[in-house]
Amino acid sequence: MRLAVAVALLLCAAGPVRADEPGARCLLRVVHALPQEGGVDEKLAPLKDRLTRAPFREWKTFKLLSTEERDLQPSAAAEYPLPGGQKASLLFAEHATSPEGKHLVRGSFKLEGGKSTSRTMFSLDEGGVLLVAGQKHAGGILIYALSCKTEK
Amino acid sequence: MEPGDPRRLHRLHDGDLAADERARVEAGLSDEDRARLAAIEQVGAALRNTLEAEAAGFDIAAAVMARLPASPATAGVTPISAARSWRSRARGVLGSRSVWLSTAVAAAAAVLLFALPWGGGVAEAATDECEIESLEVTGASATVLRLPATRGEGTSTVVWLDEEEGP
Numbered sequence: 052m053r054l055a056v057a058v059a060l061l062l063c064a065a066g067p068v069r070a071d072e073p074g075a076r077c078l079l080r081v082v083h084a085l086p087q088e089g090g091v092d093e094k095l096a097p098l099k100d101r102l103t104r105a106p107f108r109e110w111k112t113f114k115l116l117s118t119e120e121r122d123l124q125p126s127a128a129a130e131y132p133l134p135g136g137q138k139a140s141l142l143f144a145e146h147a148t149s150p151e152g153k154h155l156v157r158g159s160f161k162l163e164g165g166k167s168t169s170r171t172m173f174s175l176d177e178g179g180v181l182l183v184a185g186q187k188h189a190g191g192i193l194i195y196a197l198s199c200k201t202e203k
Numbered sequence: 204m205e206p207g208d209p210r211r212l213h214r215l216h217d218g219d220l221a222a223d224e225r226a227r228v229e230a231g232l233s234d235e236d237r238a239r240l241a242a243i244e245q246v247g248a249a250l251r252n253t254l255e256a257e258a259a260g261f262d263i264a265a266a267v268m269a270r271l272p273a274s275p276a277t278a279g280v281t282p283i284s285a286a287r288s289w290r291s292r293a294r295g296v297l298g299s300r301s302v303w304l305s306t307a308v309a310a311a312a313a314v315l316l317f318a319l320p321w322g323g324g325v326a327e328a329a330t331d332e333c334e335i336e337s338l339e340v341t342g343a344s345a346t347v348l349r350l351p352a353t354r355g356e357g358t359s360t361v362v363w364l365d366e367e368e369g370p
Contacts, residue, residue, distance in 0.1 A: 166367075
């Protein structure tokens with residue numbers, strides 16, 4: 052009973068989204084990493100520094116499989132198609148702003164449909180990148196790189 | 204030990220290696236590998252203790268109620284002080300929210316958080332900041348790696364999924 056009340060309160064608290072709340076544009080890159088020598092896809096230049104250091108040192112080839120961008124309003128979710136019939140979903144929970152004007156995006160990133168399922172709740176600086184890696188795929192691994200920009 | 208192979212370190216720590224492989228891996232441990240092992244053990248012990256303490260008095264209704272003040276809709280734009288407070292609560296391996304969710308999925312997930320200097324340099328320092336509030340995983344073990352950037356300009360965050368063997 053207490054749980055039902057608590058959930059109901061949580062849902063009520065969610066309420067309607069105010070029109071002045073900024074949305075976010077979130078970009079998901081899916082990268083296939085392989086152990087054979089091959090280098091970093093030039094389309095992955097913005098991520099090259101991150102991909103060529105630990106914990107990715109044992110992977111020598113990085114191919115960009117897909118790039119998907121979605122516009123999201125607070126409390127809204129979007130789905131991103133993934134290789135092998137998997138699915139990624141992103142919930143943009145809210146936006147925060149620092150006195151210095153630095154923007155933060157809070158949300159959750161869920162991967163499902165494959166051998167493993169994960170949900171990561173995060174707070175990400177605008178311009179930052181969240182990397183989720185390690186799912187096995189076609190002789191290598193998949194690396195998901197998520198970054199968001201707010202609309203303010 | 205192959206460089207940059209945290210999975211084998213985890214398997215060594217967890218006792219998952221066969222005797223001969225264990226001996227071979229142990230013989231090849233570098234000082235950095237030993238430091239990583241020590242960190243894994245320390246954080247694992249802290250996490251186990253906290254999960255046990257949480258499980259002893261866990262009240263899911265109270266946990267949900269406790270989340271209400273931080274609900275996205277109670278304030279569309281969170282002041283940075285609140286956000287930082289939220290971040291500080293979530294920071295590290297013993298954040299109450301992390302434990303709450305981890306406890307809820309403890310039977311299905313193995314969650315290990317740690318921060319280690321993985322060494323090596325990068326040509327250009329990453330400057331992003333990303334805090335992991337919680338992580339739920341099934342079918343894999345997960346490690347959150349907070350990688351210190353060079354030149355002191357911030358960190359990179361990687362959620363590493365180590366999928367279980369088998370079909």
